[in-house]
Amino acid sequence: MPATGFDDVWVVIPVYNEAAVFASVLADVTGTFGHVCVVDDCSTDGSAAIAQEFAGRGVRLVRHPFNLGQGAALQTGLEYVLGDPLMRRVITFDADGQHHVADAVAMVERLDASGATPAGPAGQASSRPGLDVVLGSRFLGGGKGEMGGAKRLVLKAAIAYTNLVVGMKLTDTHNGLRAMNRRAVAALHITQNGMAHATEILEQVKRANLAYVEHKVKISYSPYAKAKGQSLLNAINILVDLVLR
Amino acid sequence: MLIKVVLILAVAVVSLFMLRGHGARRQALRRLGLLAFAAVAVVSIIFPDLLTAVAQKINVGRGADLLLYVLIVVFFSYVASRYVRDRRADQRVTALARRLALSEAPPPRGALPAAGPEPQTGLAGGPTPEAP
Ligand SMILES: Nc1nc2c(ncn2[C@@H]2O[C@H](COP(=O)(O)OP(=O)(O)O)[C@@H](O)[C@H]2O)c(=O)[nH]1
Numbered sequence A: 001m002p003a004t005g006f007d008d009v010w011v012v013i014p015v016y017n018e019a020a021v022f023a024s025v026l027a028d029v030t031g032t033f034g035h036v037c038v039v040d041d042c043s044t045d046g047s048a049a050i051a052q053e054f055a056g057r058g059v060r061l062v063r064h065p066f067n068l069g070q071g072a073a074l075q076t077g078l079e080y081v082l083g084d085p086l087m088r089r090v091i092t093f094d095a096d097g098q099h100h101v102a103d104a105v106a107m108v109e110r111l112d113a114s115g116a117t118p119a120g121p122a123g124q125a126s127s128r129p130g131l132d133v134v135l136g137s138r139f140l141g142g143g144k145g146e147m148g149g150a151k152r153l154v155l156k157a158a159i160a161y162t163n164l165v166v167g168m169k170l171t172d173t174h175n176g177l178r179a180m181n182r183r184a185v186a187a188l189h190i191t192q193n194g195m196a197h198a199t200e201i202l203e204q205v206k207r208a209n210l211a212y213v214e215h216k217v218k219i220s221y222s223p224y225a226k227a228k229g230q231s232l233l234n235a236i237n238i239l240v241d242l243v244l245r
Numbered sequence B: 001m002l003i004k005v006v007l008i009l010a011v012a013v014v015s016l017f018m019l020r021g022h023g024a025r026r027q028a029l030r031r032l033g034l035l036a037f038a039a040v041a042v043v044s045i046i047f048p049d050l051l052t053a054v055a056q057k058i059n060v061g062r063g064a065d066l067l068l069y070v071l072i073v074v075f076f077s078y079v080a081s082r083y084v085r086d087r088r089a090d091q092r093v094t095a096l097a098r099r100l101a102l103s104e105a106p107p108p109r110g111a112l113p114a115a116g117p118e119p120q121t122g123l124a125g126g127p128t129p130e131a132p
């Protein structure tokens, strides 16, 4: 049984063809969190069936009728969990085993789960405003992030560009591990179906004036994740999506 | 060469024009543009020398070159407007697919139908192309 204390937490996991590692990822996540929304993007390798096997452990499966992309899957998951009136906090988590539950726990615990508007009229003069969004970063505090040189170069360029576009100063802008409270979830409307959604999320965080912070996380680059991850060429697609919209 | 600047500007302006707005007014203007294009094409077919004359007036050289430049502009603006329309269509399809996915999903809390293995009834999965 998952630990209590997280009954208001939902983990949203977009998945596309990760059958090789998905069962162990779900076993990990359900060991700690009792509410998991898997958004299957029409996988063809049985990833959805794996999610079904975890139905008894709090995993809810939402299936796109055809492949729409990771951004679209995230938005679907966010809308699904908004349907739970008890939801106060959400974690977005990758299905490929690159993220760690311990990081997710630490991040979600930093959130303000009260659901109240910040600096509410009641004027609960709390010394620091609660956090709406906690963003995972593999580079915070100077980490190198365990990846190959070429990938790091492209990623660093993407991070610099994204910071420029959204007007933030983040150390990592393309990290799928995030924690947010209900207020933040309700403020997000991801329209970039593909990978450009990472930038879009940040833009909306900024526009909605959400309180955010980065949190150091470990991203594992197993041979599996390395082989499957975004190809460097796809960075061009993401750039075009961002410029031409 | 001045003509190069003019043509590049035309590419930018026309594509911006095609990209922005999509009301009935915009559509009417687009159709007028197409009509004008057709008229020019017909005239240039009937009087082939006219095209060359015009080309020489604006320093392009041969009429064929002028034709090529104009075609490039038209083609580019077509691609641009197609891109915008595709994106709009994508968003509609996404909204529809999301509604479908959410309406077929189990409720977030509370009992799932029965215990044990999931009874895979009817629509639950939709058309699922499983790998062979
Ligand atoms: N729903 C959905 N998820 C996807 C798609 N492509 C990738 N993912 C998921 O998004 C996560 C991260 O994808 P990945 O390709 O590893 O990106 P990277 O880690 O940034 O290189 C994983 O959980 C994938 O299963 C897709 O088309 N649809």
Ligand SMILES: [Mg+2]
Binding pocket: A094, A096, A098, A225, A229, A230
């Ligand atoms: Mg990955």
